[in-house]
Structures are given as C-alpha cells and as structure tokens.
Amino acid sequence: MPIDPHSDIEVTAFEWVPDFARTYVRDFRVRWALEEAGRPYRTRLISAVDRPQDYFAEQPFGQVPAYRDTQVQLFESGAIVLHIGSSCEALLPADIVGRTRATAWLVAALNSVEPMLMELATVDLFAAGEPWAALRRPSLVEAIDKRLGHMSDTLGTRDFLEGRFTAGDLIMAAVLRGLDATDLLARHANLAAYQRRCLDRPAYAAAIAAQLADFRADAPIAA
Ligand SMILES: N[C@@H](CCC(=O)N[C@@H](CS)C(=O)NCC(=O)O)C(=O)O
Numbered sequence: 001m002p003i004d005p006h007s008d009i010e011v012t013a014f015e016w017v018p019d020f021a022r023t024y025v026r027d028f029r030v031r032w033a034l035e036e037a038g039r040p041y042r043t044r045l046i047s048a049v050d051r052p053q054d055y056f057a058e059q060p061f062g063q064v065p066a067y068r069d070t071q072v073q074l075f076e077s078g079a080i081v082l083h084i085g086s087s088c089e090a091l092l093p094a095d096i097v098g099r100t101r102a103t104a105w106l107v108a109a110l111n112s113v114e115p116m117l118m119e120l121a122t123v124d125l126f127a128a129g130e131p132w133a134a135l136r137r138p139s140l141v142e143a144i145d146k147r148l149g150h151m152s153d154t155l156g157t158r159d160f161l162e163g164r165f166t167a168g169d170l171i172m173a174a175v176l177r178g179l180d181a182t183d184l185l186a187r188h189a190n191l192a193a194y195q196r197r198c199l200d201r202p203a204y205a206a207a208i209a210a211q212l213a214d215f216r217a218d219a220p221i222a223a
Helices: 027-037 053-057 077-085 096-126 131-155 167-179 189-199 202-214
Strands: 010-014 042-046 066-068 073-075
Touching: 010 027, 027 077, 027 167, 027 202, 042 202, 073 077, 077 096, 077 167, 096 131, 096 167, 131 189, 167 189
Parallel strands: 010 042
Antiparallel strands: 010 066, 066 073
16 A cells, blocks of 8 residues: 555654664554555654654654544554554454454453563563563563463464454564564464464555655654
8 A cells, every 4th residue: 555645544653763673663553454454644754762742742652653534633553453443344343243352352462462572672672681681581481481372272273363364463463573583482383373374464564664665764863
C-alpha cells in the first residue's frame, strides 16, 4: 500500500532511530494493520531526540506511534490496531465470539507477554553489565520459557491463535519479535513456525519497508 500524502489517516513515527532499533519501532504494528486493511496512510515524522512539546497533548508519554483519522485521534499501538480492525473484518471477525477472542489475544500479547520481553530487553541491552541484570536473567528466562510453553500448548497444530489470522496474531507476532536476539522462540517449534507464518504476510513486509524508507540518513542534532 503506497503512502498517500493526501490520506485522511496519519501515523506519527520517528524520523530517525539508531540501527539496532530499526524495524522494531512500534509504528510498524500500525502500518502492518493498515496494510492488511488496504488503507493508504500518510506519515508525520518527529524527532526521537527532541520531541515537539505539543506532541504530548496527543501522546501523553511522547512515544510513537500516534494515529489520527477523520473520526479519532489515538495513541497506544494496540488501541490503534483495534480501531483499524473495528472496520476491517480481515483483522477482527464480525461475529462477537471471533471478535472478542481476537481482542483477548491482542491484550494477552501486550499484557501477558510483552512486559516479560521488555524486562529481558532491559537485562540484555539497556542494563547489560549491571550486576543485578546478570542475577535476574536466569529466573526471567525460565519464566519466559514457561509462558511460551503454555502458549505453544494452546496453539497446538493451528495455523493462527484462533484458526484464522486476526489482529491478535498481528500484535502477538510483533511482540514476539522482542525475542529476535535469543533462541527462546526456537525452543517451541510450533510457535516459531506460527510467528514466521504471520511475518511472511506481504502486509508485514510492506510495513517494514515503509518504516525503513521513512528514516532519514543522519542522526538529528538535539536542540
Ligand atoms: N505501549 C506503547 C509503547 C510505545 C513505545 O514504547 N514507543 C517507543 C518506540 S517503539 C517510544 O516511543 N520510545 C521513546 C520513549 O519511550 O520515549 C505502544 O504500544 O504504543
């Protein structure tokens, strides 16, 4: 889906991030949902090092993504994906059971999986070298492995968490990318294959390509 500068839908993303963060900035989730829904969008790019003060009125924490269309102005990638899904059956089934189950998986990804993976990122990346990080890692890895094991059992031989691809799979597969630098997902073959199935979707590739295309080459200078 080409970016359309005249679209009514606007996604706010960062104009530049360091190499290690590229393809991981959470606006890719929103871009992916819009690609799945076949909706063109325009981007507004802001500085990650010097956030515009008035941006905090739109995104209370100054983070990306933010989103707006003719109806709503939103923040939080999960809420935005649910909103896009609310008018797109490819993301959220029309029937109440399918819709609420997909929503439950989306919330589970953000609330029951992502916090653990964020803690692992702190231990392995942001606080690497701190003595407490090395002490925390083994029990954290054990807890993550156990949680993935339960999810692997629940998924079983299904292609997607609820049988067909939904917004719940989109956010779950996106969240599981937090394990890219580890072997933790590979320990659960059906889960690894499930994530690959999600990421092999053309809409995902288009979203990642669009995020990369939006980054400027040089780091902006902080004011
Ligand atoms: N829960 C939020 C998290 C957003 C978030 O952490 N965004 C990161 C980029 S991936 C960010 O803006 N980081 C800069 C900061 O926290 O100041 C969401 O899912 O939208």
